[in-house]
Amino acid sequence: MTRRRSAGELARLAVEASAVWLRDGLVGRLRSRPSPPRAMHYLATHRCNARCVMCGIWKEDGGREEELSPEALATVLGDRLFGSMEYVGISGGEPFVRDDLPELCRVVLRACPRLKRLSLTTNGLLTRRMAEALPEIAADLRAAGASLDVSVSVHGMGETLDGIYGVDDAFAKTERTIALLEELRDVGSLSFSMNCVLLADNLGSVRELRGWAGRRGVHLSFVVGEHRLRFRTEGLDGAFASGPVEDEMISFLREIADDPAESAVAAAKYREIADMLEGRRERTLSCYYAMGGLLLGHDGTLYYCSHSREIGSCLERPAAEIFLDRGNLDYRRRELLRSECRHCPPYTRTRWEIERDLPRTLAGMAARKLRRPRRG
Numbered sequence: 001m002t003r004r005r006s007a008g009e010l011a012r013l014a015v016e017a018s019a020v021w022l023r024d025g026l027v028g029r030l031r032s033r034p035s036p037p038r039a040m041h042y043l044a045t046h047r048c049n050a051r052c053v054m055c056g057i058w059k060e061d062g063g064r065e066e067e068l069s070p071e072a073l074a075t076v077l078g079d080r081l082f083g084s085m086e087y088v089g090i091s092g093g094e095p096f097v098r099d100d101l102p103e104l105c106r107v108v109l110r111a112c113p114r115l116k117r118l119s120l121t122t123n124g125l126l127t128r129r130m131a132e133a134l135p136e137i138a139a140d141l142r143a144a145g146a147s148l149d150v151s152v153s154v155h156g157m158g159e160t161l162d163g164i165y166g167v168d169d170a171f172a173k174t175e176r177t178i179a180l181l182e183e184l185r186d187v188g189s190l191s192f193s194m195n196c197v198l199l200a201d202n203l204g205s206v207r208e209l210r211g212w213a214g215r216r217g218v219h220l221s222f223v224v225g226e227h228r229l230r231f232r233t234e235g236l237d238g239a240f241a242s243g244p245v246e247d248e249m250i251s252f253l254r255e256i257a258d259d260p261a262e263s264a265v266a267a268a269k270y271r272e273i274a275d276m277l278e279g280r281r282e283r284t285l286s287c288y289y290a291m292g293g294l295l296l297g298h299d300g301t302l303y304y305c306s307h308s309r310e311i312g313s314c315l316e317r318p319a320a321e322i323f324l325d326r327g328n329l330d331y332r333r334r335e336l337l338r339s340e341c342r343h344c345p346p347y348t349r350t351r352w353e354i355e356r357d358l359p360r361t362l363a364g365m366a367a368r369k370l371r372r373p374r375r376g
């Protein structure tokens with residue numbers, strides 16, 4: 001399902017990856033302070049049109065009035081902390097409930113002159129809103145030499161998805177969105193993929209979902225549903241796999257890790273999650289937050305990552321001052337990097353992370369090539 005790259009593209013990627021590996025893998029270890037952030041996740045809103053069983057954000061009272069307006073976002077991103085940003089992800093809540101989303105994306109573009117890629121994560125239920133906003137966002141990014149990627153959350157098919165989202169006809173709506181994204185992809189506006197959170201309610205049908213995505217030729221990645229501070233998951237234990245259901249989830253992860261249709265990068269992620277859940281090892285794969293990424297909340301609160309405590313409000317202090325605050329850095333080093341990260345299952349496999357893990361990524365690719373039967 002992965003696109004074949006030309007020799008020129010591969011050579012450029014190899015040079016870039018070697019530079020990242022040297023800078024972040026070797027020199028980065030010697031630095032006492034994190035390097036300037038190159039990746040950021042921005043939660044544009046806490047409002048959501050779904051009622052997911054594994055997320056409590058939608059139960060919060062906070063509404064539109066707490067969100068950063070495009071002007072407030074421009075002020076926050078005007079700080080030097082954001083000057084090296086290359087990868088920006090926007091999610092929520094549901095980002096497309098914001099009717100000023102194209103304007104927010106323009107603010108990001110203006111504030112981050114080195115931006116390479118903007119990613120939007122959506123539940124895919126607002127097809128009409130997406131049809132209006134995406135061509136405009138894609139055109140702005142293209143004019144600036146950056147690309148647009150959309151990730152649609154699809155946690156099941158038919159009534160399974162309707163039940164997980166708490167929305168009637170959720171799957172039918174998602175299918176309409178997928179058709180829209182296929183059209184936009186085919187005219188070169190964007191790339192898109194799907195993501196599925198593994199939960200107690202969908203484990204019985206994830207193979208069927210994977211087959212459906214495969215037949216459509218759309219990449220589907222899996223992550224493990226877990227408690228996360230930012231998703232306000234207190235009291236939602238029943239949504240997550242435990243006991244025999246967790247064993248079933250581990251079997252599924254091992255099964256897809258061994259499937260030659262998955263890339264070496266995805267296989268390494270699934271194998272690592274399965275090993276971690278079985279208590280066989282701690283996390284070894286890189287995390288872009290730990291490499292110096294950050295998370296910006298809908299109200300201007302800054303976090304080191306999605307497991308981090310709040311480290312300050314960008315409406316009250318300059319972002320760089322918060323990020324490099326001695327007490328915050330101490331918390332980051334002692335509590336996040338030395339403790340939390342060891343047990344945090346890999347969620348993303350961004351280009352920055354893959355480049356940092358270059359030697360093992362190459363070793364994984366070579367091992368799979370050797371195992372793969374020759375054609376003809």
Ligand code: SF4
Nearest residue numbers: 287289290305341344
């Ligand atoms: S706790 Fe997890 S998300 Fe946060 S920096 Fe560590 S590995 Fe990354």
